[in-house]
Amino acid sequence: MLSQQLHPWPVILTILFLLLHQGHGARCGMKTPTVQQTQVGFGTPPEFTVVVQNSCPVCPAIDIHIKCGGFSQILADPRFLKVIKDDDCVVNGGLPLAPLQKISFNYTHQKLSMAPKSWYFQCE
Numbered sequence: 587m588l589s590q591q592l593h594p595w596p597v598i599l600t601i602l603f604l605l606l607h608q609g610h611g612a613r614c615g616m617k618t619p620t621v622q623q624t625q626v627g628f629g630t631p632p633e634f635t636v637v638v639q640n641s642c643p644v645c646p647a648i649d650i651h652i653k654c655g656g657f658s659q660i661l662a663d664p665r666f667l668k669v670i671k672d673d674d675c676v677v678n679g680g681l682p683l684a685p686l687q688k689i690s691f692n693y694t695h696q697k698l699s700m701a702p703k704s705w706y707f708q709c710e
């Protein structure tokens with residue numbers, strides 16, 4: 587009987603946790619992670635440096651996915667950019683980028699457009 591009365595608490599605590607979690611994420615506002623590409627090699631094919639940055643100054647960002655077009659896994663080390671499927675790549679193996687941390691890698695190919703797709707902010 588007692589355990590039945592206590593039963594709702596895990597659900598309530600989970601909801602509270604999610605609300606608080608989201609509230610903390612709000613400290614990052616609209617700080618979308620940035621993806622910048624700079625051409626560094628001018629041969630055929632050209633070479634690009636990609637820099638992905640967590641632009642939130644207060645919270646780590648985890649599980650950062652970017653739209654990566656037809657990016658092929660042979661172009662980059664999967665620890666930096668892992669191809670999940672067409673137009674879906676994950677940065678840093680899904681592991682956190684600390685506040686303002688950047689990760690960068692190069693690829694040699696015709697330019698492939700890349701843009702932030704999804705991510706989570708993880709705050710204390």
Ligand SMILES: *[C@@H]1O[C@H](CO)[C@@H](O)[C@H](O)[C@H]1NC(C)=O
Nearest residue numbers: 626627633634635690691692
């Ligand atoms: C990317 O290319 C630039 C220019 O060639 C070079 O300075 C840099 O070391 C390269 N970065 C990596 C991670 O290979």
